[in-house]
Amino acid sequence: MKNFIRPNILLSTELTIILIILIVGALIIIATRFRLVTQTKKYVIERLGAYHQTWGVGIHFLIPFVDRIAAVVTLKEQVRDFEPQPVITKDNVTMQIDTVVFFQITDPKLYAYGVDNPISAIENLSATTLRNIIGDLDLDETLTSRDLINTKMRSILDEATDAWGIKVNRVEVKNIVPPKDIRESMEKQMRAERERRQTILLAEGDKRAAILRAEGESEAIILRAEAQKQQAIREAEGEAESIRKLKEAEALGIKLIKDAKADAAVLQIKAFESLNKLADGQATKIVVPTDFRNIASTLLASAEVMKDVNKVDK
Numbered sequence: 001m002k003n004f005i006r007p008n009i010l011l012s013t014e015l016t017i018i019l020i021i022l023i024v025g026a027l028i029i030i031a032t033r034f035r036l037v038t039q040t041k042k043y044v045i046e047r048l049g050a051y052h053q054t055w056g057v058g059i060h061f062l063i064p065f066v067d068r069i070a071a072v073v074t075l076k077e078q079v080r081d082f083e084p085q086p087v088i089t090k091d092n093v094t095m096q097i098d099t100v101v102f103f104q105i106t107d108p109k110l111y112a113y114g115v116d117n118p119i120s121a122i123e124n125l126s127a128t129t130l131r132n133i134i135g136d137l138d139l140d141e142t143l144t145s146r147d148l149i150n151t152k153m154r155s156i157l158d159e160a161t162d163a164w165g166i167k168v169n170r171v172e173v174k175n176i177v178p179p180k181d182i183r184e185s186m187e188k189q190m191r192a193e194r195e196r197r198q199t200i201l202l203a204e205g206d207k208r209a210a211i212l213r214a215e216g217e218s219e220a221i222i223l224r225a226e227a228q229k230q231q232a233i234r235e236a237e238g239e240a241e242s243i244r245k246l247k248e249a250e251a252l253g254i255k256l257i258k259d260a261k262a263d264a265a266v267l268q269i270k271a272f273e274s275l276n277k278l279a280d281g282q283a284t285k286i287v288v289p290t291d292f293r294n295i296a297s298t299l300l301a302s303a304e305v306m307k308d309v310n311k312v313d314k
Helices: 002-032 108-113 118-134 139-144 146-164 180-260 264-279 295-313
Strands: 034-037 041-047 050-055 058-061 067-074 078-081 085-088 094-105 166-177
Touching: 002 034, 034 041, 041 108, 050 108, 067 108, 078 118, 085 118, 094 118, 094 146, 108 146, 118 146, 118 166, 146 166
Parallel strands: none
Antiparallel strands: 034 058, 041 050, 041 067, 078 094, 085 094, 094 166
């Protein structure tokens, strides 16, 4: 009896251990089937090999052996810098152009199932689009039409990638590298253009300086002439004022004498004073006429005084 009970106990113990292992394993599997989806991501879920749904933000559970994650898609704007592509311009110049594409995934389902390797598809599509656009432009237009190239490429890529759940926001031409001989020719042309502009600027500077000097000299001459004119006017006005004041003083003196009713004696004294000034202390002989009304006598006396002066000088 004891021998029969012992195997049953052993069997029960083994079954309990197996059951515990199965339960722990199931709990581990269940715990690992939970997924936390963050703000900037989307999960594409397949059930039994077919698309089931797209998970957004939150905690989700994958049914073991039934569901699987087909793709994890980021909703952030992405940037891809593609390798330089050889392109040929309209005038048969081969150059290297590399582009930068800014895009964003808008439909995770189309992104997961629309095309195999979407990034490679965008790179190849951008290369062919770039070749088509540059093929319609010559070298000079290619070098000066980056905005045109960017706009056309963005429009074409955005339209083509709609079926893949991708929106192309911007396309930028990063570098345009012409052949070496073209670059050397362009550098020579740019150097010649800079030298030409420098020569023009120097000539215009000299011309402007000469004009300013001439204008300065002209203004200086005009100002000097105006100053001389004003000086002459003021001198003339001063002289006229002086003469006017002198005449007014003489007139006032005559008026005062007249008002004082001077007699003949006073007039003779004034005549003597005038003769004294006339002699000025240089004559040795002064002839004084007795009758001052006799102008002829006065003139003869004056002539006699002048003869004496001349003799003294000799």
